[in-house]
Amino acid sequence: MFLYKASLFRGIITYTMHTLFLHADVQDPYTVYRQRLASAPVYWDEQNQLWALYSYAVCSAVLQHEHAYIPAVDAPNAHGLNEYALSIKEHLVRLQNGKAHIVARSIAMQLHQCMWPVEIAEVAAQLIGAAATGGVIDWGTVIAKQLPVRVLLKSFGFEQTDEAMIAAQLPVLATIMWPHKTPDQVNGINAIAKEIYGAVEAHLLKKGIAPGNDDSLLPLYVSNCIGLFIQSYDAGRGLLCNALLSLLEEDNIQAAVNNLRQAIVETLRFNPPVHNTRRVAAGAIELDGVAIPEGAAMLVVLAAANRDAMQFVEPDRFHINRANNHQHLSFGAGIHACLADHFVTQLVQECLLYLFTQYKKIALIETPLQYERLVNARLVKRMLIKIF
Numbered sequence: 001m002f003l004y005k006a007s008l009f010r011g012i013i014t015y016t017m018h019t020l021f022l023h024a025d026v027q028d029p030y031t032v033y034r035q036r037l038a039s040a041p042v043y044w045d046e047q048n049q050l051w052a053l054y055s056y057a058v059c060s061a062v063l064q065h066e067h068a069y070i071p072a073v074d075a076p077n078a079h080g081l082n083e084y085a086l087s088i089k090e091h092l093v094r095l096q097n098g099k100a101h102i103v104a105r106s107i108a109m110q111l112h113q114c115m116w117p118v119e120i121a122e123v124a125a126q127l128i129g130a131a132a133t134g135g136v137i138d139w140g141t142v143i144a145k146q147l148p149v150r151v152l153l154k155s156f157g158f159e160q161t162d163e164a165m166i167a168a169q170l171p172v173l174a175t176i177m178w179p180h181k182t183p184d185q186v187n188g189i190n191a192i193a194k195e196i197y198g199a200v201e202a203h204l205l206k207k208g209i210a211p212g213n214d215d216s217l218l219p220l221y222v223s224n225c226i227g228l229f230i231q232s233y234d235a236g237r238g239l240l241c242n243a244l245l246s247l248l249e250e251d252n253i254q255a256a257v258n259n260l261r262q263a264i265v266e267t268l269r270f271n272p273p274v275h276n277t278r279r280v281a282a283g284a285i286e287l288d289g290v291a292i293p294e295g296a297a298m299l300v301v302l303a304a305a306n307r308d309a310m311q312f313v314e315p316d317r318f319h320i321n322r323a324n325n326h327q328h329l330s331f332g333a334g335i336h337a338c339l340a341d342h343f344v345t346q347l348v349q350e351c352l353l354y355l356f357t358q359y360k361k362i363a364l365i366e367t368p369l370q371y372e373r374l375v376n377a378r379l380v381k382r383m384l385i386k387i388f
Contacts, residue, residue, distance in 0.1 A: 018045075019048060020045075022375060023373075023375070023379075033054060033304035036052070036054045037308055050298060051296055053301060054308075055304075056305040058288050060329060063332055067283035067284070069280050070279065071278050081193075084193035088197060088223045089177070091104065091219050104224060107224055112343070115155040116157065118154045120151055121350055121351070121354035127147060128355075137387065140381065143351065144236070145233065149166070149229050149233060150167055153167065153229070157203075159203075165195070172188045172192055173189060175189060176189050176230070204221055239345075242272070243263065244352060250263075256320060260352060263320045265326055268306075268330040268331070273377055274303075275302060278297065278299060279297075281293065281294050281296045303378075305329050306328045306329060306330065359388060360388055361386075361387070362385055362386070362388075363386045365385060
């Protein structure tokens with residue numbers, strides 16, 4: 001998929017910017033976002049039949065609008081998922097609307113309250129120690145893909161055997177949220193869904209976290225616990241990579257490390273892992289003078305909103321001490337705002353603090369970076385670093 005499409009009109013070559021593109025094919029998506037913000041912050045994409053939203057004001061308004069619903073990922077069981085995979089996918093809080101969302105969100109909040117503190121630096125040290133070869137590690141694979149889920153599993157008290165099994169199989173299970181799956185991906189999900197579902201269900205019942213006397217609520221507890229693991233795999237690894245990149249590009253790294261939490265928050269604004277999310281209009285919505293009809297699909301481009309000059313001064317500058325960097329939309333807003341925002345920020349902070357305290361020099365040794373073939377998220381495929 002190309003970012004620009006050239007066409008000849010009255011002898012002049014014009015370029016049409018696509019709203020949907022694979023991040024693996026794009027070196028700098030912010031060039032597109034800047035042009036869209038300047039010309040069409042609410043843009044009708046005829047080809048994809050959706051409204052693409054780019055400005056901070058309209059993105060924020062939609063995220064908090066009562067008529068902006070989470071769309072169905074696809075038709076019910078269009079891919080042939082088995083009963084365990086379907087239960088995981090259909091009960092996640094992030095896919096619920098209305099009253100169902102209230103119940104699912106309440107259960108997700110209960111799960112967060114059941115998490116015990118974990119020494120994140122200790123887990124990071126174990127992962128780095130086991131994988132570093134000659135001081136070189138793939139940060140994206142060794143830490144970013146493993147640390148968030150390992151910490152979550154430990155915080156819920158999972159046994160080591162279940163922890164190792166779930167962490168190893170999570171990359172396959174995470175594709176359950178992809179809108180388009182190959183037959184091999186479906187087979188892979190189905191092959192592990194029962195084992196993971198059963199392990200999580202047994203653990204939550206054993207620990208008394210999930211009620212054992214209400215069969216209607218139990219799938220919500222199990223699915224949303226697994227949903228935390230899936231969410232941590234993508235968003236967690238994205239922030240762990242992007243925050244480290246932000247620090248390595250600073251002229252005064254030590255000053256940035258001394259103000260680490262602000263650096264992470266600014267990374268979420270400046271270079272977030274998730275670039276866009278979807279909504280559907282459950283009723284008519286007006287945005288910036290544009291009437292969005294009921295039933296219309298909307299692409300909320302969070303990364304563009306985070307670089308809107310109407311909200312952030314010098315938006316294309318990475319500025320740790322920016323007064324309002326916490327106003328970024330990377331965790332969403334409103335009732336569908338991410339519940340794991342504090343968890344993932346703290347995890348990244350403690351992990352990076354350990355890294356820069358333990359090692360005197362950290363260097364990126366492979367550029368340019370390659371990105372996953374995803375539309376909604378800009379995730380580093382691998383990130384080789386040398387630690388001294």
